[in-house]
Amino acid sequence: MHYIDLRSDTVTRPSPAMREAMAKAEVGDDVWGDDPTVNLLQERVAKMFRKEAALFVPSGTMANIVSILAHTQRGDEVIVEKESHTFNYECAGAATLAGVQFYLVIGTNGILTPDQVRSATRPVEDVHVPKTKLLCLENTHNRGGGKIYPIELLAQIYDYTKSHSIKSHLDGARLFNACVATGYEPWQYAQYFDSLMFCFSKGLGAPVGSIVIGSKDFIHQAHGYRKMLGGGMRQVGILAAAALYALENNIERLQEDHQHAQLIAQGVSQIKKFQIDLENVETNIVIFDVAKSGLNAYQVVELLGKKGVLMVPFGEFLVRAVTHLDVNQEQIQLAVKIMREIFA
Ligand SMILES: Cc1ncc(COP(=O)(O)O)c(C=O)c1O
Numbered sequence: 001m002h003y004i005d006l007r008s009d010t011v012t013r014p015s016p017a018m019r020e021a022m023a024k025a026e027v028g029d030d031v032w033g034d035d036p037t038v039n040l041l042q043e044r045v046a047k048m049f050r051k052e053a054a055l056f057v058p059s060g061t062m063a064n065i066v067s068i069l070a071h072t073q074r075g076d077e078v079i080v081e082k083e084s085h086t087f088n089y090e091c092a093g094a095a096t097l098a099g100v101q102f103y104l105v106i107g108t109n110g111i112l113t114p115d116q117v118r119s120a121t122r123p124v125e126d127v128h129v130p131k132t133k134l135l136c137l138e139n140t141h142n143r144g145g146g147k148i149y150p151i152e153l154l155a156q157i158y159d160y161t162k163s164h165s166i167k168s169h170l171d172g173a174r175l176f177n178a179c180v181a182t183g184y185e186p187w188q189y190a191q192y193f194d195s196l197m198f199c200f201s202k203g204l205g206a207p208v209g210s211i212v213i214g215s216k217d218f219i220h221q222a223h224g225y226r227k228m229l230g231g232g233m234r235q236v237g238i239l240a241a242a243a244l245y246a247l248e249n250n251i252e253r254l255q256e257d258h259q260h261a262q263l264i265a266q267g268v269s270q271i272k273k274f275q276i277d278l279e280n281v282e283t284n285i286v287i288f289d290v291a292k293s294g295l296n297a298y299q300v301v302e303l304l305g306k307k308g309v310l311m312v313p314f315g316e317f318l319v320r321a322v323t324h325l326d327v328n329q330e331q332i333q334l335a336v337k338i339m340r341e342i343f344a
Contacts (some may be wrong), residue, residue, distance in 0.1 A: 009203045009324035025241035034089040037237030050187035053219035063197035065093040070221035071167045074099030076133035083143035109267035110144025114156040138171040146285030170196035177283040180254040204246035214263040257284040260323040260332045267336030284323045291317040
């Protein structure tokens with residue numbers, strides 16, 4: 001069967017042109033700082049985000065953990081949103097590797113307000129409580145349904161954290177989805193964070209790789225932690241070439257993925273057994289509730305899978321579909337038609 005794979009935007013395969021760029025990449029030993037393609041990527045990204053330096057890493061998970069390690073000491077506290085990727089899907093790395101404690105705050109579709117950040121901050125004068133050292137936010141927010149952080153909120157939150165000596169880090173795995181949807185440049189988001197990361201291996205279509213961005217000092221420390229975690233890679237220009245290709249060719253087209261997500265969301269809204277908040281679909285992620293169908297998310301996903309449409313359960317009654325560059329409009333329309341046939 002030819003599947004329409006909407007499980008994640010990580011399922012994309014490198015295109016022939018991307019593979020050609022990879023094959024032609026100039027390489028060197030990056031652990032010695034010798035790989036010209038990696039160096040070019042890091043310099044280009046730092047410039048694009050108007051920060052001093054950047055560091056190519058194997059995954060989004062490693063990008064987040066080296067950032068947390070670089071910003072904190074054991075026993076510090078980190079404010080994170082309860083549905084964040086860092087809290088839910090990174091194997092408690094912050095607890096086990098950095099020895100920090102998360103202070104969880106429940107956001108609205110993953111979005112925190114400045115007041116929530118303020119009330120999650122520990123009083124500095126109290127010796128009994130941990131030190132609030134870092135705030136981690138996520139934009140777009142995966143479990144929030146691809147929600148975009150309103151930039152005004154980020155500005156207010158940053159004003160607050162800066163004046164309270166709290167560092168701020170952005171999990172921007174899908175930051176370019178936010179940029180394309182809002183028209184903001186990456187640096188406009190980056191100005192409100194001490195560090196951030198984004199992934200090449202999601203909507204941008206590269207097979208591997210993420211990048212951490214920040215000050216020279218911060219990147220120097222993150223670099224050491226990358227090595228400690230076994231993330232020093234050698235002739236990795238082959239992968240950096242895919243990342244450079246993605247930056248040059250696959251950003252603007254994210255708009256198509258957003259249009260496709262709208263088509264899915266519209267289709268879902270017409271199925272009475274499903275519920276969706278259409279206003280919440282802002283980028284390439286669609287989350288809908290299947291409780292009224294009398295089935296749970298696992299059963300719905302199984303039925304869809306048998307007809308060739310792949311999605312993932314995202315809670316007992318929540319299903320997630322993600323659009324990406326390997327699914328075209330015709331396939332999206334077919335997926336909607338199949339959903340209607342099964343559930344209408
Ligand atoms: C928001 C977010 N952050 C981080 C990651 C981790 O990326 P990776 O799978 O490359 O470790 C993901 C992966 O889906 C993600 O959605």
